[in-house]
Amino acid sequence: MKLKIAFLLLLLAILSPFPVQAEIRVDADFPGGNVKVESIDQGASRTGGEDEVMSPNASVSAQPSSNQEPTLSGANVVCVRPDLRDTKSNYFYFYFRVTGAENRTVTFKFPEKSTNFGAVGPNVSVDGGKTWKYLGEKDYYASGTKFPADQHEFTWSFGPNDSDVRFAFGTPYTQSNWDEFMAQYRAREDVRFETLCRSRLDKRDVELFRVPYLGQGKPRFYLAFTARHHACESSASPVMEGMISFCLSDAPEAQWLRQNAEIVFIPFMDKDGVEDGDQGKNRSPHDHNRDYVQELYPSVKAFKALIVKESEGIPLVFMDLHAPNIRGGNNEFYYSHGPIEMEKMNPIWNRFREKLTENQKDGTLKYESKRDVPGRSDGKYNSIRSFTGKDGNLSSSRVWIQGLPNAYFANCMEFGYSLCGNAIITPVSGRELGRNVMKTLAEILQEAKE
């Protein structure tokens, strides 16, 4: 019987005027992957054509949600949502792969109760995650039109060779991106590739990249930089790459840094979260950047121990790199959080802002210091109390650093996911910004009195 059915199916396939198509598959089984698949309608089979058979879910796709002109298409419909895992509130990170959809037009529907996409829509890669382009990029650059905040779906027409197409909220960045960028420095003798600790799940190493002090006696400064306390905040990572590339460049300020400072970078504070594709922000019971009292996470415990041991008696400079919220207002810029209840740091912060304005003035990503958020003392946003929780048993990295006797300057910067002013953010423009951030830091430290 089974053989007969198989034979009939084979006969149908041969006689059919259209090729038999594979099943559409949606998955997140790769580093950084994150999706919850609600349903996949395998109904419609081809793109366009006058004799198109409409599926029950066929729809008119609307610009700017589609990568082709609006057509009445027999779109397959895939319903997905971000996989929140242990995130305590709703969040927006997703990164999934679609296979088996060659020659089909597929509409991806997201939950209608939340905003799902940034200012230029979802990001798309047709080369397995190597390069990315936002779906709304063309419209934004042509007419300044943003992807509508209340649009909960987009449509993609898969070409005959689109065997692996990926969609993400922002531009993903995982360990393979780090390894690829850092390969150029592997052979240098004046840097160290170290391990901060094992990750919480004991599956991975948490990287520490060191640019050792080359001068005599004690360094004048100890510089520490962290990223991805919140796993999904990938736009911070190219900025860190740019900071590293400036440190290792021949620029006079970079040479001065290496002669005067010990410098450490921790690219993935929540390493498991980054590789496993967690949102990370606001995870239960608290996220990595609220762990500076309780030390649930080995990377936080190890980072605190490293700083206390290595920077003792040396003026400490710290910058924590983040990405802000989904879209609108400040989220479509980058900005700096001012020192909190630390009067002595305010002049340094203001000098940093002044210099960064100058250094970034010809940069792709415009910096407007009016976007910065000064520290507060009233218990609201960017005050000490806003980081410490109801019972006072939480603390962020920056608040913890500020409390150390050798704290010289502690800062947190937020780098938007997709749009900065009127430019769409790319890894290239993120790196450019990072180089200027590091140059600015070097300049204000050079100005400091002996």
Ligand SMILES: [Zn+2]
């Ligand atoms: Zn963050």
